[in-house]
Amino acid sequence: MNASVLKPALPGISSSKRLGFFSFSDGNKPFHSKPRGVCLIKAAMEETQTLKQDVNGMVDKLANRHAGKNHNQLSTIGNSTNIKWHECPVEKIDREKLLKQKGCVIWITGLSGSGKSTVACALSHMLYQRGNLSYILDGDNVRHGLNRDLSFKAEDRVENIRRVGEVAKLFADAGFICIACLISPYRRDRAECRSMLPNRDFVEVFMDVPLQVCENRDPKGLYKLARAGKIKGFTGIDDPYEPPLDAEIVLQCNTGDCSSPCDLAEKVISYLEVEGYLQA
Ligand SMILES: Nc1ncnc2c1ncn2[C@@H]1O[C@H](COP(=O)(O)OS(=O)(=O)O)[C@@H](OP(=O)(O)O)[C@H]1O
Ligand SMILES: Nc1ncnc2c1ncn2[C@@H]1O[C@H](COP(=O)(O)OP(=O)(O)O)[C@@H](O)[C@H]1O
Numbered sequence: 001m002n003a004s005v006l007k008p009a010l011p012g013i014s015s016s017k018r019l020g021f022f023s024f025s026d027g028n029k030p031f032h033s034k035p036r037g038v039c040l041i042k043a044a045m046e047e048t049q050t051l052k053q054d055v056n057g058m059v060d061k062l063a064n065r066h067a068g069k070n071h072n073q074l075s076t077i078g079n080s081t082n083i084k085w086h087e088c089p090v091e092k093i094d095r096e097k098l099l100k101q102k103g104c105v106i107w108i109t110g111l112s113g114s115g116k117s118t119v120a121c122a123l124s125h126m127l128y129q130r131g132n133l134s135y136i137l138d139g140d141n142v143r144h145g146l147n148r149d150l151s152f153k154a155e156d157r158v159e160n161i162r163r164v165g166e167v168a169k170l171f172a173d174a175g176f177i178c179i180a181c182l183i184s185p186y187r188r189d190r191a192e193c194r195s196m197l198p199n200r201d202f203v204e205v206f207m208d209v210p211l212q213v214c215e216n217r218d219p220k221g222l223y224k225l226a227r228a229g230k231i232k233g234f235t236g237i238d239d240p241y242e243p244p245l246d247a248e249i250v251l252q253c254n255t256g257d258c259s260s261p262c263d264l265a266e267k268v269i270s271y272l273e274v275e276g277y278l279q280a
Contacts, residue, residue, distance in 0.1 A: 095175035097280045099280070101177060102175075102278075102279075103171070103172040103174060103176055103177070104201045105203065107203065108179065109184045109204065110207025110208070110209060111236045111241055112223070112236070113214035113215070113217045113218060114214050114253075115258070119251065119261055119264050122265035124179060127177060127269070133175070134179055135171055137180040154186075158186065161186070161193060164180055164182060164193075166196065177272070203271065203272075207253075208251060208253065209253045213255070213258075249267060
């Protein structure tokens, strides 16, 4: 590999921290259209040398972790046979150092109309303003793509939550503060998602808003349709919702007079701050 084709995308950060952000050209197209000075080429070569050392260190770290283990062991997970986990030396903790935060999942559950999406957006915006990276997995939105094959019957809701739980786990592993907001009506499914993550990395937020308030809001007119029997199996009307018994955060709104979405999001921010998620 040619030293001049290395492109540090985050100048000013040490090479080990930048490791995940280097990309390589195809060798024919240099990154800089203007001719660069010899000093820069020399610096780039030195940078490459440091990088190689970093990569070797990372690979050694991986080799040590695997010492004594059977590298060829194949697994069967569900219907996937003969599969093998592939480790990469750049780990979650390395990405977290880059992002200066800890990856986790904020799981917002509650009835339709309880304010899940609104709080998720307020939270994401506040995190963005603080310089923290988050990403929202909204039930409604995920059902436009990944989960478009799923209906609202019980087994499809279970699969909906399982898939979003798995995706959220990947985002947390990438170092994101992943905000999943879904009705997720069943306790057992939420517990399954919790169990996918290391201890404390799953933060359950319960939108404790009475059905009456949600129904009065009815921004999409769905409760009206459900009451008229035009939507069958609507959560809270003729389909169950199991409120959490041990959520980390409960955002209550007992009457129509609720705290503002920003005030609610602030409570989540305070929790994340106290638990140390907003720094690496
Ligand atoms: N039968 C039924 N029950 C509940 N909700 C329904 C239903 N049909 C459509 N919708 C709309 O789908 C949104 C909920 O999707 P979710 O993926 O969050 O649901 S679930 O977690 O699988 O129960 C939900 O969005 P939110 O209002 O944002 O919760 C509704 O707009
Ligand atoms: N804290 C709040 N106070 C008053 N109204 C709210 C609050 N949060 C959300 N809403 C309103 O309630 C309705 C439903 O909110 P939404 O976020 O779409 O709920 P969900 O995602 O749970 O279905 C929207 O019209 C929204 O503007």
